[in-house]
Amino acid sequence: MKALIFIPLFLLTLFLLPPRPAQGWYPKLASESLLTDSLSVQTVGKNRSYILAPGEILPEIARRCRIGYNPLVAANPGVDPWRPGDWREVLLPYRTILPTGAGPGITINLAEYRLYLIWNEDGGKRVRIYPIGIGQKGWNSPEGRFEITVKIESPSWTPPQALRQKEQDLFTIPPGSGNPLGKYWLGLSAPGFGIHGTDKPFGVGRRVSHGCIRLYSADIEDLNRLARIGMPVSIVYQPIKLALDGDTLLAQIHPDYLGRIETPLDEALRIKNGLGWRGEIDWKALERTIREARGIPVPISKPR
Structure with missing residues (x-):
């Protein structure tokens, strides 16, 4: 019975495990690295899943998958970096919003x-x-x-x-x-x-x-x-970023380790107003995203 369970898990690991790149930069695909004219409101990359093999810890995964350690930990709340658990699924936070003002x-x-x-x-x-x-x-x-x-x-x-x-x-x-x-x-x-x-x-x-x-x-x-x-x-230092994905408003909130943002909600609204977006905000989603500060783009608007 144990062998029957192990085989699917092993295969699942192979499918979800990203290849070990020679470099940490991303996105690897040329089609994903091409930007639109709206540089400040664009998302880049795709998140991936990773199944932890027995004994693996997040510092090793950060290096192997070429992700920064703190962003990996923030993206996976509740996961002990040193004792995450065998066969546990973690999120590799590759998707991101370009910083405001980013250019050539x-x-x-x-x-x-x-x-x-x-x-x-x-x-x-x-x-x-x-x-x-x-x-x-x-x-x-x-x-x-x-x-x-x-x-x-x-x-x-x-x-x-x-x-x-x-x-x-x-x-x-x-x-x-x-x-x-x-x-x-x-x-x-x-x-x-x-x-x-x-x-x-x-x-x-x-x-x-x-x-x-x-x-x-x-x-x-x-x-x-x-x-x-x-x-x-x-x-720059931008712990709060927003962008549009079609008609959907996304927020990417990082821990404000310098303590500069007194009212994150007001800062998010200020950035939103600069995008010219006129949809309806999902306030619970926005407040949760600010509170969790996972550093991944999250939808914060209600469907139109």
Whole structure:
């Protein structure tokens, strides 16, 4: 009887298990990466399901499926990251709403641990989305408009002066294994800050850096190939995003870890008004979405 039960579960795992990509960026399909003209009101990607094999934990799944750790945990409330349970189904939160103001170049939304790369191609626009690690408390990543000023392959790491004052035994680390910058460094016009790889992949999707933006090793290699000197980089903090999917209003709410949004409901309504949408809101759905803050697009309008 046990064998009869195991076989369907095993097959189910194979069907629901996404392939292990060489990179974490998505969407993989060219048809899904093509954007419309309404950049600020568009959703990208599709959520996936994953069945946990015995002994698997969410930090491993985040790395294997190339998702940030905190977004994966937020998307699966009630699931213990370290003891999730065997054969449990979890949601892989790939679907997302573009940040307001995202355009050609790089847009980083710190609130959702994602980097968006948008570029022009064949008369249209395409997007790639990368999971990222960001600045820890006390070392917040800078916000504002910057540009890429330098690209370095195999960089050395020199501890910032503020960090040396706290840890005097730190020294410059040459390129190679153990270098916290990984293989590539994209320096920003904000002095001392940049986008780079990491020798600690489990930090992607967390607040762990000293202000820089960390990517999985394969992702920074891909981004380095596409990025150009002078490319604009916009770093924003948008825990609340709304978009239209046809006539349906969607809300994507992330935890406001900086505590900037005093009244999330008012902020959601402000964004809604900017979309020019005139339908009827499902207030219970909106309030629940704000309360849960799962970081996935959720319908918050009533059917027309």
